[in-house]
Amino acid sequence: MDFRLTEEQRMIAETAYRIGDEFGLDYWREKDAKKEFPKELWQAVCDAGLCGVALPEEYGGAGSGMLEMALIVENLAASGGGATLGQLFMINPIFGGVTISKHGTDKMKEELLPRLIKGDLNFCMALTEARAGSNSLELKTFAEADGDGWRLNGEKIWITAVDQAEKMLVIARTKKVEEVQKRTDGLSMFMIDVKRDGLTYHPIDKVGTKTLSSCTVFFDDVRIEPEELVGTLHGGWKELLDTLNTERIVTTAGLVGAGSLALRVAVDYANERKVFGNRPVGSYQGIQFPLAQAKAEIECARLMNYKAAAQFDAGEPFGSEANAAKLIAAQAVADATERAMQAMGGMGYATESHLERLWRDARLFRFAPVSEEMILNFIAVHDLGMPRSY
Template identity: 65%
Template sequence: MALVIEALCESGAGATLAQIFMVNPIFGGVAIARYGSEAMRRDLLPALIAGDIECCMALTEPDAGTNSLELRTFAEAHGNGWRLNGRKIWISAVPTADKMLVVARTRKVEESQRRTDGISLFLIDVEREGLTHSTIEKAGTHCVPASNVYFEDTPVAGDELIGTLHGGWKELLDVLNTERIVTTAGLVGAVRLALGLAIDYANDRRAKAEIECAAVMNHKAAALHDAGMPYGSQANMAKLIAAQAAAEGIERAMQTMGGMGYAKETHLERLWRDARLFRFAPVSEEMILNYIAVHDLGMARGY
């Protein structure tokens, strides 16, 4: 899939196309296939593949951006299910989605041994009592809308739990690391497109080396994922390199073209606006460096 995304983004779509591949194949497909119940896999995966349903994921909150452990949305046990209360922000593709993967606390932090405990995932209908959403106007990536989402005593059935009750953190990371592969593929394609639009800049070997380095690392992450092996470090490194290379590459391609680089007809201004998002989304450069420091360099956790 990473190779397909690279090609599509390079052909003219830019990095924002990768977001479309996040919502259904990752937030829907990966989550359901790996952690959904047998009934979920039987009923939802064929519909997802056929394009009959679409998905989104509600993770980010006003006070829990890159540090997802600060999330406050809470699912309180109620009968055979739960009641959701809280707010999410910057949630992609809500208006077109049928199903929403919701990340919530099911046990208070003070009642858990670790902050990573007490988090659970739920797959619920977007059209549901107590669930409302509103669109956020933004500078770029217009093909995928972003929304505020509000839960007010939103009912969740017992069979809508996806994965392990109170143990959803590791399952969430699996979904998010797969998202990194998709994001990097989109950025690789976008900067290749920008280089092609600015021929003079395309001869800059260092810039091309950086994005090809990101592509190789991303392919390695995808191969490890397909082999069922750990791939988080490779996926995060690839995303870091790709986001920085895309920002610099598209900026310099724009500079090379002068005023026409700022004109809509050349498409560079669109690539420039869209690429800026990926310096801090779906995970910021700072959080990736923290991850590498702890997991690969053995440094003490300082955040």
């Protein structure tokens, strides 16, 4: 078992960190305050070829793997972006790139992947519903057959970056629950235009991750064309898992980077701040131990995430590893940001310290994109062989 990165992987990680560092913490503080999409940073990521690292070479990607993508996200997050950096990769290389490259038509791949990789096309995914929540099999949004296409009606919630997206991956029922033998049947994926008659959306005000909007989306008799079907009609659930499970990897990578950043900010402050006899705050175990504990937990999440990514790249099952990594990372970074703020005292609460943004942003990932309770359900049932509780 070799834990060493290749020279190419180290170069990729270093490039990502350098790009993120060129923008830095002040850039993200400004974008957060203005609730603006970080378009300049994202374009720099795309210009450097990092957006398409795991996408096919024939469409302009690098043809590498999910491990390389995790390294990029982690280092961009650690250099200033924090946990929300992972969302940039969710909406584009994952929701758009992975979905299309694995299950899209040749026409979709030729038209959309090069634009995604260059940075002139953004995506979003409409899955979550208010009355379905984590139980995606209970979603009610329905695409009814209409000639050679469909008519879409329903409502989605907590949809990320709709206002920046040109394309939306929509998951809808094409057969109602009562018409199928298994609840996993009758779901389909569609890639539609955001600007389309009958599609409207409204922003949700929220605590953190303000650089990427969250919206409620309404579908009122929205026309879907036949060529907009992604994958198999009525068989989209299994295909969707390719998107959802890789989403876990980039989420964890963003969290690991955010935790590392929070610790760096806190340690720098604690080593300089002098108290009681002109000793640095960082010399006291009451400051050291909580930060050291957070460091240990973040390292464990990092290694588990690398294992999940490596297994994905090798074509091996990786769901258990991806879920465990995300669970530990979200909890560890919640602790790391909280302990880092505590170590800095009042300055940890000041906007200028940047920790309050990292703290606010990281909190989302205790329950999104999958809650820790649902991950524990998965571990209990799939990894421990215990009875299903839901």
